[in-house]
Amino acid sequence: MTKPVGIILAGGLATRMGGGDKGLLPLGNGTLLSHVINRLSPQVGALALNANGDPSRxxxxxxxxxxxxxxxxxxxxxxxLAGLDWAAAQGASYVVSAAADTPFFPRDLVDRLTRAAAEAHAPIALAATRDPARGPMRQPTFGLWDVSLRSDLREALESGLRKVVLWTDKHGAAQAVFEPDPFDPFFNVNTPEDLAHAQSLLEAAP
Structure with a gap:
């Protein structure tokens, strides 16, 4: 498989943060979004951002x-879907998605998703975190998606589908399961308290 392209999902409404773009909130010497870019860009062949409104921000x-x-x-x-359409225009076969508010996701995310999809002969692979009590917990905004599915996804969205796993289960999505080490690598920032916690995790990192 050639290297997938990447799409960062930044279209959330951020209601618990008072609205606006969560990705532009400060974290360390940058922003949430800059940390996501720095983690994902080395793993993909090209990178784009999904967001609505004025792109100049x-x-x-x-x-x-x-x-x-x-x-x-x-x-x-x-x-x-926006990422799949863009990937098709780039001549790519796969796109990997990541959330703009999750600054500590694994640096081997793309390799692990690619391997999981190949081993399962599946067109989609989703990341998951192993929970000791409940087993693997899917992280549906972190996935590898085959560009050939874009027409099917467009039809599903136009029919009103919104829940990610209802669509991915239809296509037999594989899973790449990550261990908490030492915390959930898919920890995401939803509240001011979460942002403060992310700052403390960043400062504690070696």
């Missing part, structure tokens, strides 16, 4: 900004 990131092609706030699958 992301100018300093130096990335293409792709709006949803589905009207209304259709959730993360609309961002995946």
């Amino acid at each position: 992301f100018d300093e990131m130096g990335l293409p900004v792709l709006p949803d092609s589905i009207d209304g706030f259709a959730g993360p699958l609309a961002g995946v």
Whole structure:
């Protein structure tokens, strides 16, 4: 498989943070989004950002900004679709998605997702975190998606589908399971308290 391209999903409404773009909140010497870019860009062949509204607010990131092609706030699958359409235009076969508010996701995310999809002969692979009590907990905004599924996804969204796993289960999505080491690598920032916790995790990192 040639290297997938990447799409960062930044279209959330951030209601628990008072609205606006969570990805532009400060973290360390950068922003949540800059940390995500720094982790994902070495793993993919090209990188774009999915966000709606005025794209100029992301100018300093130096990335293409792709709006949803589905009207209304259709959730993360609309961002995946934008990424699939962009990947097809790049001549890529796969796109990997990551959330803009999750600054500590694994640096081997793409390799692990690619391997999981290949071993299962599946067109989709989702990341998951192993929970000692409940088993693997899927992280549906972190996935590897086959570009050939974009027409099927567009039809599903236009019919009203919004829940990611309902669509991925239909296509027999594989899983790449990651261990908490020492914390959930898919910890995401939803509240001011989460942002403070992310700052403390960053400062404690070696």
